[in-house]
Each structure stands twice: as structure tokens, then as C-alpha cells.
Amino acid sequence: MTSSTTQPPVVRRNLVVAAMLSATLMATIDASIVNVALPTLARDLDASASDTVWVTTAFLLAAACCIPATAALGDRIGRRRLFLVGLPVFAVASIACAAASTLGLLVAARVVQGIGSSLILAVPIPTYRHVFPPERLGSALGLNAMTVALGTSAGPTLGGLLLSVAPWPWLFLVNVPIAAVSFVLGLRHLPRVPARPGRFDASGSVLIAAAISCFLLGIRGVGATSTLPLSVALLVLAVVLVGFFVRHEARSANPVIPLGLFTRPFSLAVLTAACSFFGQGTAFVALPFLFQESFGDSALRSALLFTPWPLVIVVVAPLSGRAADRVSPRLLALIGLVVLAGGLLSLALLPDGASTVDILVRTGVCGLGFAVFQSPNNRDMMAAAPLRLAGSAAGVLNLNRTVSQSTGSGAVGVLFVIAGVATGSAAAHTHAVSLVLTVGAAVTAVGAVLAAVRLRGA
Structure with a gap:
């Protein structure tokens, strides 16, 4: 296990997977586990409901802004050290x-x-x-896709469940034993892959973090008339910062995100994934409005109506990944996007x-x-990247998920305003959600077209 070419024994490899999946599940769950406790936090910490939203926003912003930097840092100091x-x-x-x-202290700790x-x-x-050998990578x-989906949902x-038996601090304390177990497993079994030489690109990291921050803050405020001018300014600034970042990366000896990574196969995989996450992001935000405001369901029943989505992912994602080792992952990705677009359209037409x-x-x-789409597409994306750029490719994958889902969520606010949901009637909410899901289906269908282009190019 002292080199990247030596495969560990099966038992040790399974322990590495256990360390990775438990840590991944912990980190993804924590993005949303606190959402249900926001009213309790507002009461216990004597804060307004709008201010407590920062408990969630601060975590997501900090994670998204640091993803490119941490991916590059792993290449410079070694991913084992980064994990530990x-x-x-x-x-x-x-x-x-x-x-x-x-x-304030809670928000700072969440950052x-x-x-x-x-x-x-x-x-x-x-x-x-x-x-893992190449034939087992899928x-x-x-x-991994199953774990991320499970943690997210x-x-x-x-x-x-935790709030029903314990006070809100346990939402965070539950992480400690999981982190301890993952740490011990990682310390004992994680491979010591040699780090790549070169300096860390601090300037590029700051530029892309600032661009991501401006974009995510801007997209969250687009749907509100009062914050629209500021949001537009932030989005324009994000575009300017991305331009500076690309120019800087083209000249950097050790770029945060190597521009050479974006070959045609890799770029198409990124774009198709962005379309799928956009569609998912619109549905995750819009469906609760449909169930609760239009159908009059309770929050608990709304959650139960949504349950098949993550449950099916948990069952099918590992099977889809295994199938991608045997048949064309690009064909599976195309089939998955067609089914996802059809599912979103069927929800838009829900009577x-x-x-x-x-x-x-x-x-x-x-x-x-x-x-069906996610695991094969991730496999194809990672296979399109050279092994020496695996860390950067993983950073792009994680960043793409966060930004695309946030864009989908922001689009919901804009489309709600266009649909006139401010009237508050059940009919207005039904029309707005139908519009949102139709747009989500259309963007996902664009992803299917891109997947077809990629399959034909194979």
C-alpha cells in the first residue's frame, strides 16, 4: 500500500471503503440534518427565523467555496493526510x-x-x-453515489428522530463517534499515495472561492424583489471572477483546477451531470410546496410522499455502478436521464x-x-481524467453537484415569482410547481441530448 500501483488485500480494501463511506455519510447528512431544528434554534438562541437559516447556509457556503482548494491541497500534501x-x-x-x-457562535462553528x-x-x-482495479471502479x-444520495436525503x-428523543445539541454530537471510527480506520488502512510536487495555488483558490460565494449568494436572492439588484450584482461579479480565475489558471504552474482536465469527454460528463442535479434541485424544493400548499398535506406526510426517490437510489445506484463495469456507462447515463426527465414531467402533469x-x-x-444515471456518469467522468488529476476531477464532481443543485433551487424562486405564487392560493402553487418541474424536466432532457452526443462520439 505504499504506492498507487499496489492493490491492497480485499479485507483492507473493504476497511478503506468503510472509512470513506462512513465519513461521506456523516459529512453529507450534516448539510441538512439541522434544517428541521431551525424553529427550535430560533427559540432557544433568541434569534429570528430568517437569521437561523444561516445555520444551514454557512455550512453549505463554506463547503462549496473550499472544495476546489481542498481537492488541490490533497494532491500537494497527500489525501491520507487531508482525511486525517x-x-x-x-x-x-x-x-x-x-x-x-x-x-453567532453556532454559525461560526458551522463554517x-x-x-x-x-x-x-x-x-x-x-x-x-x-x-480498486479499473474493472471494479464503477x-x-x-x-459512493448511494451514500451521497442517502446522506443528502x-x-x-x-x-x-433525534429531536424526538434528545435536545438539539445531539444533532451535532452524534458526529463525534462516527468521526472517531473513520479516523481510526483511515489511520490504519488508507494508502500512502505520494503527493505531487509543486506549490499550492493560493491565489487561484481565493479567486474561485470568491466566485462561488458570489454565485451562491446571488442565486439565493434572485427570487425576491427586494434583493434582486444585489443578487444581479453578485452574479455579474461571479462571472468576472471566473474570468480572472480562468486567466490565472492558464498561467499557473500548479493550477487549482487544471484546464487541461476539460477534454471533450470530461466536459460532456460534467455538463450532463449539471443538468441532472439542476433537475433534482428544482424537484427537492418545489415538491414540498405542491404537497403541503396545494394538496394540504402535513410536513410528515410530505416527507413520506418523497421517500421513494432516495430509497430507489439506495437500492439501484450500487447495481447501476456494477453494471457500468460491464456495459457502456454512457448508454446507462443516457437511459437514466431519459427516465429522470420523464419522471419530472410526470410530476409536473400530476392531476x-x-x-x-x-x-x-x-x-x-x-x-x-x-x-441509473449517476454512478455510470461518475465512472465515465473519472475515467476521462488522468490518474494524476484524479483529485482535481473529484473536486470538479463535488463542486458541480453543489453549484448545480443550488442553481436549481434558485430557479424555483424565480419561477415562483413569474408564476405569481405570491397570491398564496392553492391553484397558484399548483401552477408554479408545474412550471418549475417542467423546466427541470426540460433541462434534464438537454442533459439527455448531451449524453446522446457523448454516446455517439464513443
Whole structure:
């Protein structure tokens, strides 16, 4: 295990996977586990409801802004070291969150927690490329996709269960034993892959972090009339900063995101993934409005109606990843996007008075399409990147997911304004959600077209 070409024994490889998946699950759950506790936090910390939203936003912003830097840093200092630093940072920040007596302290601790999350998530996918032979890579990425999907969707449910038996600090303290187990496994079994020589590109890291921050803050405020001018200014600034970043990276000897990574196959895989995450992001935000405002369901029933999506992903994603080792991953990606687009369109056309079974089937179809697409596309994306750029490719993959989902969420606000949802009537909400899901289906269909182009190019 002292070189990238030596495959570890099966038992040790499984222990590496256990360390990676447990840490990934912990980091992804924490992005949303606190959402259900925001009203409780507002009351206990004597803060307004709007201010407590920063408990979630601070984590997501910090994680997204640091993803490119941590991916590049892993190449410079070694991903094993990055993992063994990220876990204690995340655990200590979790303890600080639990001990916070004011909203300001909690938000500050969440920023540090988000940084720890980015350190952790920069490690798994490049590590899989070193410990799995090429013919098993799809299976490993399928497990990773399943874990990310489970963590992303299970956060609110797990948070609700914990709050029913314990006070809110336990939402954060539960991370400590998981981080400890992952740390021990990583310390003993993670491969010591040699670091790449060269200086860390601090200037490029700052530029891309500033661009991501401006974009995510801008996209979140586009839907509100009062914040529209500021949001537009932030989005324009984000574009300018991206231009400076690309110019800087073209001249850098050790770029944060090597521009040579963006070959035609890799770029097409990134774009198709962006379309799928956009479609998923619109549905994740719009469907609760449909279920609760239009159909009059409770928050709990709304969550249950959404359950087939993540459940199907958990079952199908590993199978899809395994299949990608045997058949064309590009064909599977195309099939998945077609199914996802069809599922989103079916939800957009959901009739009034639809039965529970009808709703569950349609959300399950969306989960099926996303699961069939995600693992093969990730495999194809990573296979298109040279092994020496695996860390950078994983950084692009993680960043693409965060930015595309946030763009989809922001699009919901804009489309709600266009649809006149401010009237507050059930009919207005139904029309708005139908519009949002139709746009999500259309963007996903564009991704299917790109996947077809990529398949034909093969």
C-alpha cells in the first residue's frame, strides 16, 4: 500500500471503503440534518427565523467555496493526510456547534464544520481509483453515489428522530463517534499515495472561492424583489471572477483546477451531470410546496410522499455502478436521464386528487432515473481524467453537484415569482410547481441530448 500501483488485500480494501463511506455519510447528512431544528434554534438562541437559516447556509457556503482548494491541497500534501486532518476538524467543530450559546457562535462553528466537510469529501473518489482495479471502479463509485444520495436525503428525517428523543445539541454530537471510527480506520488502512510536487495555488483558490460565494449568494436572492439588484450584482461579479480565475489558471504552474482536465469527454460528463442535479434541485424544493400548499398535506406526510426517490437510489445506484463495469456507462447515463426527465414531467402533469400510490410511483421513477444515471456518469467522468488529476476531477464532481443543485433551487424562486405564487392560493402553487418541474424536466432532457452526443462520439 505504499504506492498507487499496489492493490491492497480485499479485507483492507473493504476497511478503506468503510472509512470513506462512513465519513461521506456523516459529512453529507450534516448539510441538512439541522434544517428541521431551525424553529427550535430560533427559540432557544433568541434569534429570528430568517437569521437561523444561516445555520444551514454557512455550512453549505463554506463547503462549496473550499472544495476546489481542498481537492488541490490533497494532491500537494497527500489525501491520507487531508482525511486525517479533516475528520478532527469536523469533530471539534461539531462539539463547538453543540456547545454554542448564541447564534453567532453556532454559525461560526458551522463554517468550520463546512471546511472540515470539504476536506473529507475531497478524499474518497480519488482514493477509490488507487485501491480498486479499473474493472471494479464503477461498483465503488456506485456505493459512493448511494451514500451521497442517502446522506443528502436522510438528514431531515434523522434530525426529526433525534429531536424526538434528545435536545438539539445531539444533532451535532452524534458526529463525534462516527468521526472517531473513520479516523481510526483511515489511520490504519488508507494508502500512502505520494503527493505531487509543486506549490499550492493560493491565489487561484481565493479567486474561485470568491466566485462561488458570489454565485451562491446571488442565486439565493434572485427570487425576491427586494434583493434582486444585489443578487444581479453578485452574479455579474461571479462571472468576472471566473474570468480572472480562468486567466490565472492558464498561467499557473500548479493550477487549482487544471484546464487541461476539460477534454471533450470530461466536459460532456460534467455538463450532463449539471443538468441532472439542476433537475433534482428544482424537484427537492418545489415538491414540498405542491404537497403541503396545494394538496394540504402535513410536513410528515410530505416527507413520506418523497421517500421513494432516495430509497430507489439506495437500492439501484450500487447495481447501476456494477453494471457500468460491464456495459457502456454512457448508454446507462443516457437511459437514466431519459427516465429522470420523464419522471419530472410526470410530476409536473400530476392531476388534482392524485392517489398516494400515483404520487409514490412518479417520485420513484425520478429516483430510478437519477440512480441509473449517476454512478455510470461518475465512472465515465473519472475515467476521462488522468490518474494524476484524479483529485482535481473529484473536486470538479463535488463542486458541480453543489453549484448545480443550488442553481436549481434558485430557479424555483424565480419561477415562483413569474408564476405569481405570491397570491398564496392553492391553484397558484399548483401552477408554479408545474412550471418549475417542467423546466427541470426540460433541462434534464438537454442533459439527455448531451449524453446522446457523448454516446455517439464513443
